[in-house]
Amino acid sequence: MSQPESRGEEVAKRLAAASLLARRDACTRFLNGHGRQSAADYLALIPADVDMDRYGQGGVVAQLEQELAALLGKEAALFLPSGTMAQQATLRVHADRRGRRGVVFHPYCHLDWHEERGYERLHGLHGIPAGRLEAPLSLESLERVAERPAALLLELPQRNLGGTLPTWPELTAQVAWARSRGAAVHLDGARLWEALPFYGRSAAEVAALFDTVYVSFYKGLGGIAGSAVAGSAEVVAEVAQWRTRHGGRLVALWPLAAAAGGGRAHGARAPPAADAVLLGTRPSGGGGAGGPRGRRGAAVGSRVPDDAPGGARHRRGVGGARRGPRGARGGVDFCPAVCE
DSSP: OOOOOOHHHHHHHHHHHHHHHHHHHHOOOOSSSOSOOOHHHHHTTSOTTOOOOBTTBSHHHHHHHHHHHHHHTOSEEEEESOHHHHHHHHHHHHHHHHTOOEEEEOTTOHHHHSSTTHHHHTTOOEEEEOSOTTSOOOHHHHHTOOSOOSEEEEESSBGGGTSBOOOHHHHHHHHHHHHHTTOEEEEEETTHHHHHHHHTOOHHHHHTTOSEEEEESSSTTOOSSOEEEEEOHHHHHHHHHHHHHTTOOOSOOHHHHHHHHHHHHTTOOSOOHHHHHHTTOOSSSSOOOSSGGGOOOSOOEEEOOTTSTTTTOOEEOGGGOEEOOTTOOOSEEEOOOOOO
16 A cells, blocks of 8 residues: 655645746747647737638638648638548548548558547448558558558658658659559648658648648647648538538638638748757758658657557557557657757
8 A cells, every 4th residue: 555645745746846837838949839828829810800701601711711722732622620520521522432431541540549430430431551550651561451442541740650751752652552543642731831841842742642631720830720621622512511511510610710820920830940950850852860760750759668558559450550449549658848
């Protein structure tokens, strides 16, 4: 039976916690997120004269969609209140258009680990994990997939692997694999902006590889919430129908869309070159060092060993993939900020 803490130990813990909070409050440079934000900080992102939408039509929502489509070089874009809704709806559209139900993804992707398998429970899709849990996706792993899937989902950068990215030749080879099987290629670009310095290419150049691109407005861009999907006009129109079916066609989306635009104007950014170097990302040229197989994007993480609690609770998937329990957090533990 453990002994109760002494008064001195309790005081020491409280002092240590207070010191940590004080250091956090003093941070001015954050590598993950934008630091502590108040309600006033977020409301300041919304202009007083913002042009409001109604049920997602017109106003600042339409303006943001047009700007994003142009930025990504796509015909159209659609604003949605959440990335979970955006990606599930998009993959459903790709599956329906091809008459297939399989979606290939890395076994550590957000879709499979953090969304209660909504793609399966809501849309009747089935996941095809390719590769090993602890290693980035490779062409070799994809070539072990025998099924002709509806879509290949690629996450750039790979969040749960500490921000790893494939090199440009590897990325184009993976896309070509999907094309050769008649599959759509979808980009989970929640952190696309942070990946661009690694490739030394524009958002449109990266997006050109993909049929559809999902982006987030609150992660790197610092908005309140919200996301968008860009692609062909026909596909985006079908995604809009699923937005309604998911309950995402809210009477007013303008606060989220306006804050997204304000976030881009007030400090939304890909990592500065100094941060990119610190994180092991070369600002141009598609190189990079650090992380599995020498590729690291804009994320900070530490590896959890297999003998740590929950570290080895996995089961096998396609191509030797090891998959953990739904909702488990293993693999990489993220640090919210680095203070100088």
